[in-house]
Amino acid sequence: MEEVCTVSQINLYIKNMFVRDYSLQRLRIKGEISNCKYHSSGHIYFTIKDKSSQLSCVMFASYVRNLDFRLQEGQSVVVQGNISVYERDGKYQMYAVAVTQDGAGILYEEYEKLKKRLLAEGLFDDGRKKAIPKYAKKIGVVTAETGAVIQDICNVSHRRNPYVQIVLYPAKVQGEGGHLTIIRGLQYFEKTDVDTIIVGRGGGSIEDLWEFNQEALAYAVVACKKPVISAVGHETDTTIVDYVADLRAPTPSAAAELAVFSYREFEMALQEFRYSLNWQMNNLLQIQKMKLKHYETVLSHASPQDMIQQRRLFLAECSERLQNLMQQKLVSAKHQMALYIEELKGLSPLYKLQGGYSYVADMEGNNIRSARMLEEGQKLNLSMTDGSAVVTVDEVKLSGPDGLDHEGATST
Numbered sequence: 492m493e494e495v496c497t498v499s500q501i502n503l504y505i506k507n508m509f510v511r512d513y514s515l516q517r518l519r520i521k522g523e524i525s526n527c528k529y530h531s532s533g534h535i536y537f538t539i540k541d542k543s544s545q546l547s548c549v550m551f552a553s554y555v556r557n558l559d560f561r562l563q564e565g566q567s568v569v570v571q572g573n574i575s576v577y578e579r580d581g582k583y584q585m586y587a588v589a590v591t592q593d594g595a596g597i598l599y600e601e602y603e604k605l606k607k608r609l610l611a612e613g614l615f616d617d618g619r620k621k622a623i624p625k626y627a628k629k630i631g632v633v634t635a636e637t638g639a640v641i642q643d644i645c646n647v648s649h650r651r652n653p654y655v656q657i658v659l660y661p662a663k664v665q666g667e668g669g670h671l672t673i674i675r676g677l678q679y680f681e682k683t684d685v686d687t688i689i690v691g692r693g694g695g696s697i698e699d700l701w702e703f704n705q706e707a708l709a710y711a712v713v714a715c716k717k718p719v720i721s722a723v724g725h726e727t728d729t730t731i732v733d734y735v736a737d738l739r740a741p742t743p744s745a746a747a748e749l750a751v752f753s754y755r756e757f758e759m760a761l762q763e764f765r766y767s768l769n770w771q772m773n774n775l776l777q778i779q780k781m782k783l784k785h786y787e788t789v790l791s792h793a794s795p796q797d798m799i800q801q802r803r804l805f806l807a808e809c810s811e812r813l814q815n816l817m818q819q820k821l822v823s824a825k826h827q828m829a830l831y832i833e834e835l836k837g838l839s840p841l842y843k844l845q846g847g848y849s850y851v852a853d854m855e856g857n858n859i860r861s862a863r864m865l866e867e868g869q870k871l872n873l874s875m876t877d878g879s880a881v882v883t884v885d886e887v888k889l890s891g892p893d894g895l896d897h898e899g900a901t902s903t
Contacts, residue, residue, distance in 0.1 A: 499578065506576035509583065515574040520546065520585065521593060524566045537562060539570055539585075547584040548572070554588050559696065559728070567593035591697070598697050602704050605731060609706075614713050620737040621718045626752050627686035629656040631717070633676035634691050636661035640722075640743045644689060647747035652754040658685060664692035669702035674711040681716050687750045688715065690732060691722030691743045703730035712736055722746035850874040854881075862889050 496504075509515055522539030529535055533552025538545050548570060550558075562568070572587040591599055609615065630648065634640045641659055648655050660676035663669035673690060680688050690712070692703070702708070703723050712719050712735045721736035722743040733739040740746035791797055851859040852872050859871065869884045 498581065502576060502578040502581045505583075506578055509575050517571075518573060518585070519569055519571045521567070521569050522546065524562055524568055525564060527562045527564055529562075535562060535587075539568065547582070548587050549584060550587040550590065558590060559694075560592065562590065569593060569599075598701060598704075602697070602731070605704065605706055605709075606734065609709055609731065609735065614709060615734045619713075623718050623720065623738050623749065624686045626757070627655065627750055629658060629683075629685045630747075630750050631658050631660065631676075631680035631683065631685035631688045632691070633660045633662050633673055633680070633688065634743075635664050638693065640691050640693055643742075643744045644691070644722075644747045647744050648751045651748070651751045652757075654754065655751050658683070663702075665695070665699055665702060670705040670708040673702070673708055677711050677715045677717075677719070685717060687718050687720060689720045689722055689740075689743070689746045689750060690736070691740075691746055692724070693743075694725035694728050700724055700728060700730050703732045705731070708732060709735045720746045720750055862887055 520539060522541055522545075525538045525540055525545070527535065527537040533555055535550040535555055537548050537550075539548055540546070550572075569591050570585060570587045571589040571591075572585050574583055574585055576583045613619065630644075632641060632644055634644075636659065645657050648657055658680075660679055662672040662676045664673070677688060677690070690703075692700075694700075697704075700723060703721075709731050712721075712732055718737045720738045720740055721730070721732045722740040722745065723730045723732055725742060738749060740749055850873070852874070853859060854870055854872060856872075859865065865871075865884050865887045867884055867887065871882050871884065873880045873882055
């Protein structure tokens, strides 16, 4: 049985066929606009047609912002985008990413070819671009003598810095041969003392800005010895000059902002530098004064007079400490001597004699320590504190282990 598919499956399958076909993803189709509707969401729905066929198109709001003109019935345009299937309705349509008016398509192709070639040659490299002077005194402007561009540049410049000088070189900024006048303007300012050159004009279509996409002008900008700021068109307009210039400004007014420094900010910066310099100088002086004071102290401490004074103080302290130590030693020695005296008193016979005791010795001077050393009739010498006496032993009585006296000798 053959497989049965849903409508969604078939539409998805067909959509995938469109997506896989690379030739349908990057198309540029020429046709006439009809049934053009601007939706409240910002999307544009329209149809492009020729004599025998038509194609539905949609352009989403994210791409509509890049349009520099309004789509209208009957316009001849070139639509860039891809073909795909809208699954819900089961029909294919073109999803536009860019729309240019007919005639601009060929110019756009030439513009892209020149852009790729100059890019390959390195003319767009940031490394070769010159820095814009920060404090420019004189600005050269290459633009139309009449129009809002020069007025905008002068107004912004004098508002930012009333002392800056604006020099105009009148040039033809639209139409055949206009780029040649711009080149002559660059060459003229190269020989003057201007600090920066601004090349600019107002916005417009690719045809209006075509003189700024000329190869000769691109090489002239690169060869210019003065820094060049491009200010061509509005913010969404981009030309070859924008890529080769040293700096690109979205508008002429912005170019003046970039080229001319703010005198008020400059004065404020000078004031801040002045305050900062004074503060740093005062701070440095304080530090040097502190160092000088430190060196004076070090020198005063290192002087011979100060060293002698320090030694004298040291000797005085040592002498005082020595005296204190000697006094402490004497006091300690006196105290120790008093202790020794008391100990000697306890051992001194004379001290004991003062307590009523006597010193007993035989006639030869031998000390009698025990009653057993005595004999009856023996003469003894008794020494007392106030004199001495000779006595004779009449009877000896010995103390036994029981503590009772036993017969012995006694003395008279």
